[in-house]
Amino acid sequence: MPPKNFTCKLCGYCCLNLLEAYYTSLHPDDIELWRKEGREDILAWVVVTSTNNPYDRYHAWISPITGEDVKRCPWLRKLPNKSEYICRIDEVKPKHCRQYPTSRKHAEDTGCRGFD
Ligand code: SF4
Ligand code: SF4
Numbered sequence: 001m002p003p004k005n006f007t008c009k010l011c012g013y014c015c016l017n018l019l020e021a022y023y024t025s026l027h028p029d030d031i032e033l034w035r036k037e038g039r040e041d042i043l044a045w046v047v048v049t050s051t052n053n054p055y056d057r058y059h060a061w062i063s064p065i066t067g068e069d070v071k072r073c074p075w076l077r078k079l080p081n082k083s084e085y086i087c088r089i090d091e092v093k094p095k096h097c098r099q100y101p102t103s104r105k106h107a108e109d110t111g112c113r114g115f116d
Helices: 028-036 104-110
Strands: 076-078 085-087
Touching: none
Parallel strands: none
Antiparallel strands: 076 085
16 A cells, blocks of 8 residues: 555656665565566566565666666666656566555655655
């Protein structure tokens, strides 16, 4: 459930500025889902670390070409002739994307315009 009075404006800010708004650690359920669905295209952007902590094991989004964190999410698409953005993997996007923002404070702290 989104926070009360929140409406996503499709501005894309959260996905264009990952280093400000994003948790890089993925929930293990995301990995399990992508493996089950055969989403190698998504898994290619995930780095697996050697830690035993399952909640800090998988990190996104890491370019498979440079090995670096990307600033803009690779799954973001700008709608033609509009200043609106959509997620190309909406149906299987990471848990923390589905839960973002968790509160008005979280939105304000990370530049989200969903409460404007
Ligand atoms: S996966 Fe989708 S919702 Fe999550 S950061 Fe990328 S474009 Fe945004
Ligand atoms: S920054 Fe907030 S309003 Fe803009 S796309 Fe992301 S969730 Fe929606």
